[in-house]
Amino acid sequence: MNAKIISNRRVSPTCWEMNLSCPEITREAKPGQFVMARIKNDVDAFLRRPFSIHDIKDPSSFYLLYKVVGKRTEAMAGLKKGDSLDILGPLGNGFTIDADLELAVLVSGGIGAAPMLFLLRSLVKGKLKPKNLYFLTGAKTKDEILCTQAAHRLGVQIFITTEDGSLGKKGMINEELDRLLEKTIKDKLDKIEKNKVSIFASGPNPLLREVSLIGEVFEVSCQISLEANMACGFGVCLGCAVKVKADHLGFKYKKVCSDGPVFDSQEIIW
Numbered sequence: 096m097n098a099k100i101i102s103n104r105r106v107s108p109t110c111w112e113m114n115l116s117c118p119e120i121t122r123e124a125k126p127g128q129f130v131m132a133r134i135k136n137d138v139d140a141f142l143r144r145p146f147s148i149h150d151i152k153d154p155s156s157f158y159l160l161y162k163v164v165g166k167r168t169e170a171m172a173g174l175k176k177g178d179s180l181d182i183l184g185p186l187g188n189g190f191t192i193d194a195d196l197e198l199a200v201l202v203s204g205g206i207g208a209a210p211m212l213f214l215l216r217s218l219v220k221g222k223l224k225p226k227n228l229y230f231l232t233g234a235k236t237k238d239e240i241l242c243t244q245a246a247h248r249l250g251v252q253i254f255i256t257t258e259d260g261s262l263g264k265k266g267m268i269n270e271e272l273d274r275l276l277e278k279t280i281k282d283k284l285d286k287i288e289k290n291k292v293s294i295f296a297s298g299p300n301p302l303l304r305e306v307s308l309i310g311e312v313f314e315v316s317c318q319i320s321l322e323a324n325m326a327c328g329f330g331v332c333l334g335c336a337v338k339v340k341a342d343h344l345g346f347k348y349k350k351v352c353s354d355g356p357v358f359d360s361q362e363i364i365w
């Protein structure tokens with residue numbers, strides 16, 4: 096699919112936000128899904144790269160939020176309005192939003208914030224009250240904290256940590272999640288049935304593992320968006336297999352691209 100670039104702007108020293116015109120994606124997409132993208136006519140780029148759908152504000156276009164880490168993302172940062180990306184999607188399962196959800200805690204690390212804005216927007220559009228919607232985001236330093244202004248505009252509760260203490264609390268975002276559930280919103284949580292509370296997390300796999308342990312301790316369901324290397328993005332190459340629990344054999348493999356990228360955290364064998 097051809098997606099024309101409407102804008103491509105730097106939002107931090109290492110991250111860019113790209114707005115793409117593609118009603119076919121916008122119509123179908125749900126939070127947590129991703130696209131496989133490659134620069135049109137780029138002979139070096141044989142394989143597409145996966146990027147989460149970052150936001151959708153109108154029916155005709157969607158946003159990507161990407162960090163420049165290598166050759167392809169560097170090339171993407173050089174694209175201008177009117178250039179095109181060759182896109183496949185929307186792919187993957189996306190987050191499940193239960194109709195009776197009353198309180199949601201979204202946790203992200205670094206560029207893991209990318210899928211969270213679309214999820215926040217969808218939760219706010221649903222029946223969830225912004226005061227029961229918590230966005231916890233952490234990074235190494237303040238320059239890598241993303242999406243907080245947009246989250247602020249949605250009226251949700253925001254908690255920030257940085258490893259160097261340059262913004263928010265000094266420390267890791269999983270520690271903030273622990274504090275939130277144990278102290279900050281304990282009284283609120285005590286009044287809501289456990290099955291009406293959910294954690295949604297995205298970021299590096301070690302963070303997801305910590306978040307999943309916290310979910311287990313507090314008996315709160317936890318959906319995590321896993322990172323994996325992807326070649327095809329739609330279940331053919333088996334390059335993104337991850338070990339999950341299975342009753343009879345003890346474990347089996349699932350594909351992050353087509354069975355995920357979102358999994359119930361209790362399913363994963365870390």
Ligand SMILES: Cc1cc2nc3c(=O)[nH]c(=O)nc-3n(C[C@H](O)[C@H](O)[C@H](O)COP(=O)(O)OP(=O)(O)OC[C@H]3O[C@@H](n4cnc5c(N)ncnc54)[C@H](O)[C@@H]3O)c2cc1C
Nearest residue numbers: 129144145146147160161162164165166167168209323356
């Ligand atoms: C489902 C899914 C959704 C994703 N969504 C996003 C998104 O919304 N925004 C985004 O920026 N990225 C996202 N990623 C990661 C993104 O696909 C990679 O950053 C991208 O493929 C890198 O391509 P490249 O050619 O620039 O780097 P490569 O040449 O492939 O890699 C360059 C170097 O960067 C390292 N690297 C690769 N990926 C990462 C990473 N994520 N973080 C740190 N180092 C990395 C490699 O190990 C290598 O050393 C997602 C990945 C998955 C699986």
Ligand code: FES
Nearest residue numbers: 328330332333352
């Ligand atoms: S990336 Fe090819 S099967 Fe998942």
